[in-house]
Amino acid sequence: MAEPLVVLEGVTKSFGTEVVTEILHGIDLEVLPSEFTALVGPSGSGKSTLLNLLGLLDRPTSGRILLAGRDTTGLTDDERSAVRGRSLGFVFQFHHLLPEFTALENVMMPMLAARGREEKGMRERALSLLEEIGLADRALYKATKLSGGQQQRVAVARALVLEPPLVLADEPTGNLDTESGKQVFELLRKVSTEHRTAFLVVTHDERIAARCDRILTMVDGRIRSDERNARA
Amino acid sequence: MPFEVLVALRFLREGKIQTILILSGIGVGVAVIVFLSALIGGLQESLIERTLGTQAHIVVRAPEDLVRPVTESSPGLAVAPRVERPAQRLRSIVGWPQTLELLLTLPRVRAASPTVAGAAFALRGLANRSVALRGIEPSSFRRIIDMGPRMTAGEFRVDATNAVIGVELAADLGVSVGDKVRLETPAGRSEVFLVAGVFDVGNKDLNARWVFVSLRAAQTLLDLAGGISTIELKVAEIFDAERVAEEIVARTGLQADSWMKLNQQLLTGLRSQSASSWMIQFFVVVAVALGIASVLVVSVVQKSREIGILKAMGTRTVQVVRIFLVQGAVLGLGGSLLGSALGAGLSFFFASLARNPDGTATFPVNLTPALFLGAAAIATVTGLLAAVAPAERAASLDPGDVIRYG
Ligand SMILES: Nc1ncnc2c1ncn2[C@@H]1O[C@H](COP(=O)(O)OP(=O)(O)O)[C@@H](O)[C@H]1O
Ligand SMILES: [Mg+2]
Numbered sequence: 001m002a003e004p005l006v007v008l009e010g011v012t013k014s015f016g017t018e019v020v021t022e023i024l025h026g027i028d029l030e031v032l033p034s035e036f037t038a039l040v041g042p043s044g045s046g047k048s049t050l051l052n053l054l055g056l057l058d059r060p061t062s063g064r065i066l067l068a069g070r071d072t073t074g075l076t077d078d079e080r081s082a083v084r085g086r087s088l089g090f091v092f093q094f095h096h097l098l099p100e101f102t103a104l105e106n107v108m109m110p111m112l113a114a115r116g117r118e119e120k121g122m123r124e125r126a127l128s129l130l131e132e133i134g135l136a137d138r139a140l141y142k143a144t145k146l147s148g149g150q151q152q153r154v155a156v157a158r159a160l161v162l163e164p165p166l167v168l169a170d171e172p173t174g175n176l177d178t179e180s181g182k183q184v185f186e187l188l189r190k191v192s193t194e195h196r197t198a199f200l201v202v203t204h205d206e207r208i209a210a211r212c213d214r215i216l217t218m219v220d221g222r223i224r225s226d227e228r229n230a231r232a
Numbered sequence: 233m234p235f236e237v238l239v240a241l242r243f244l245r246e247g248k249i250q251t252i253l254i255l256s257g258i259g260v261g262v263a264v265i266v267f268l269s270a271l272i273g274g275l276q277e278s279l280i281e282r283t284l285g286t287q288a289h290i291v292v293r294a295p296e297d298l299v300r301p302v303t304e305s306s307p308g309l310a311v312a313p314r315v316e317r318p319a320q321r322l323r324s325i326v327g328w329p330q331t332l333e334l335l336l337t338l339p340r341v342r343a344a345s346p347t348v349a350g351a352a353f354a355l356r357g358l359a360n361r362s363v364a365l366r367g368i369e370p371s372s373f374r375r376i377i378d379m380g381p382r383m384t385a386g387e388f389r390v391d392a393t394n395a396v397i398g399v400e401l402a403a404d405l406g407v408s409v410g411d412k413v414r415l416e417t418p419a420g421r422s423e424v425f426l427v428a429g430v431f432d433v434g435n436k437d438l439n440a441r442w443v444f445v446s447l448r449a450a451q452t453l454l455d456l457a458g459g460i461s462t463i464e465l466k467v468a469e470i471f472d473a474e475r476v477a478e479e480i481v482a483r484t485g486l487q488a489d490s491w492m493k494l495n496q497q498l499l500t501g502l503r504s505q506s507a508s509s510w511m512i513q514f515f516v517v518v519a520v521a522l523g524i525a526s527v528l529v530v531s532v533v534q535k536s537r538e539i540g541i542l543k544a545m546g547t548r549t550v551q552v553v554r555i556f557l558v559q560g561a562v563l564g565l566g567g568s569l570l571g572s573a574l575g576a577g578l579s580f581f582f583a584s585l586a587r588n589p590d591g592t593a594t595f596p597v598n599l600t601p602a603l604f605l606g607a608a609a610i611a612t613v614t615g616l617l618a619a620v621a622p623a624e625r626a627a628s629l630d631p632g633d634v635i636r637y638g
Pocket of ligand 1: 016043045046050
C-alpha cells in the first residue's frame with residue numbers, strides 16, 4: 001500500500017483560555033494518495049476544525065500531524081506556510097477568490113507567492129488550468145464578475161496550480177445552487193483522477209458523499225465511521 | 233513585478249475612495265512642507281544675500297593692544313589702582329603679504345583682499361561729513377564686494393586720486409561725478425580727490441559713510457605707509473565663516489571676525505525662523521504618518537479575509553508584512569508627488585502676488601530639486617514607518633480563524 005500523505009495521531013483540539021472546551025477528541029486518521037474522501041457529519045461536529053488542522057492553518061492541542069512522513073509539530077509559521085504552498089491546496093465555502101484580481105491572476109497567485117514574482121510559463125500554466133475547468137474565456141474577468149459556481153471552479157484551478165498531492169475542500173458546494181454544485185463536484189472528481197490528486201471534501205450532500213472513494217463520518221469531535229466505497 | 237508590490241498596488245487601486253482621500257491628505261501635508269521650505273528658504277537667502285552683499289565673510293585685523301597691568305608691587309613700580317583700555321590706534325598687520333598668502337592657501341577661503349580702513353572727514357565748501365575711509369586694491373576687492381553693478385553714476389575707479397562715494401554722501405556734500413572732495417583725517421593729513429563714481433548699496437548709512445580710495449592713498453592719509461589694517465575674506469560656504477575665522481585666529485594670532493559674529497541678531501533671527509519652520513513641518517509629518525497608519529489599520533481589518541486566503545496559499549509572514557509596507561511607501565511617495573506639484577504651484581502663486589514695482593518678485597521662492605527629493609524621501613519613509621504597525625497586525629492574523637469564520 002502506498003505511503004499515506006497525511007497521518008494524524010491522537011490529535012485533539014481545544015478552544016478557550018478560561019473555559020477550555022475540547023472540540024476534537026483523539027483523532028487518528030490516514031489520508032492516502034489519489035484518494036477522494038468525503039467528510040460528513042452534523043454541523044458543529046468539528047469537520048472544519050479538523051480540516052484546518054490538516055491544512056496546517058491551525059495547531060493541534062495535542063497529538064501529531066505528519067505530512068509526507070514528516071512531523072509538523074515543531075515547524076515555525078513560515079515553515080508551515082511553505083509546506084502549505086507546496087503540498088496543499090484549499091477550496092473554501094466562503095470568499096473563494098481574491099476580489100481585487102482577475103480569474104487568471106487568482107489562479108497564478110500561489111505560484112507568485114511561492115516564487116516571489118511572475119516567471120515564464122506561469123501565465124500559460126494558469127490558462128491551461130482555466131481551459132480545463134471550462135473558463136478560459138473568463139480569464140481576464142474580475143473575480144467579482146463571475147457567478148458563484150464559476151468562482152468556485154476558479155478556486156479549484158487555483159488549488160491545483162502547484163500540483164499539490166492533497167486538496168482540502170470545506171463545503172465547496174455548500175453555497176451553490178444544485179446545478180452549479182453538481183458541476184463543481186464533477187470537476188473535482190475529474191481533476192482528482194486526471195491529476196492523481198487526493199481530495200478531502202466536507203459535504204452535507206448524501207449523493208455527493210455516495211460517489212466518493214471513502215466516507216468519514218464525524219460526530220461530536222470523533223470519527224464515528226470510516227467506510228470505503230466498494231464501487232470506487 | 234514582485235508579488236508583494238503587485239498585491240499592494242492592487243489593494244490600493246481597489247480601495248479607490250480610501251486611497252484617493254489619503255493621497256490627498258498626504259499631498260496637502262507635503263504641499264505645506266514644500267511651500268513653507270521654499271518660502272522660508274527664499275526669504276533667508278535674500279536676507280543673507282542682502283547682508284553679505286556689502287560685507288566680507290571674514291575681516292582679519294591686527295590684535296588689539298593689550299593692557300598689561302602690573303599686579304605685584306616691585307621696587308620702583310607703582311601698582312595701578314585702575315586699568316584703563318588704551319585708545320586703539322590704527323595698527324598695521326605685521327608682515328601682511330605673507331599673511332595674505334597664507335590665508336589664500338586655506339582650502340575654504342575663496343578670495344582675500346588687503347584693505348586700509350580708518351575714519352576721516354569729507355569736506356566740500358562749508359559741508360563737512362564724517363566718513364569711513366576704505367583704501368582698497370580694486371582687482372582683489374571686486375571678489376569681496378562687487379561694486380560694479382551698484383554704481384549709479386560714473387564708474388568704480390579708485391586709482392591715483394580718484395574716489396568713489398555713496399549717493400547719500402554725494403547729496404549731503406552736493407557733489408557729483410567729476411567734482412572734487414577733500415578728505416581729511418583726525419590727525420590732520422588731507423588730500424583732494426576727484427569723484428569718479430557714485431554707488432548705492434541699498435543701505436542709507438553705508439551710502440552716507442563709505443568712501444573708497446586706492447590702497448596707497450589711504451595708507452598716506454592714515455599714516456600707514458606700506459601697511460594695511462585689514463584683510464577681507466570670502467569663504468566658499470557662508471556658514472563655515474565662523475569656523476574658518478577661528479582657524480585663522482589659531483594659525484596667525486590675528487583677530488578675525490566672521491559675518492556671523494558681526495550679525496548675531498540676523499543669525500538668531502534666521503535660526504528661530506528655521507526652528508519654527510522645522511516645528512511646523514515636524515507636526516505635518518506626524519499628521520501624515522497618523523493618517524497613513526489609520527488608513528492601513530482599517531485596510532488590514534477590511535482585508536483580513538484576503539490576508540487569510542493569501543496565507544492559506546502559502547504566502548509567508550514576511551511577504552504579508554511587505555505587502556503593507558509597500559502600500560505605506562507607495563502612499564507616501566504618491567502623496568509627495570501630488571504635494572510637490574501643489575506646493576510648487578502654491579509657491580509660484582504666492583510669489584506672483586508679492587511683486588516689486590519693477591515686476592520682480594519681492595522675495596524669491598526657493599524651489600530646488602533637493603527640496604522635492606527631500607519631501608519625497610521624507611514622505612516615503614514616513615509612509616513606510618507608519619505601515620509597520622498595521623503590517624505586523626496583518627502578519628499576526630491567524631489564517632485558521634479567517635477561514636473558519638469567513
Ligand atoms: N476558534 C474557536 N473557538 C471556540 N470554539 C470553536 C472555535 N472554532 C470552532 N469552535 C467550535 O467547535 C465546534 C466545531 O466547529 P466546526 O469545526 O466549525 O464544526 P463543523 O465544521 O463540523 O460544523 C463548534 O461547536 C464550534 O462552535
Ligand atoms: Mg464547518
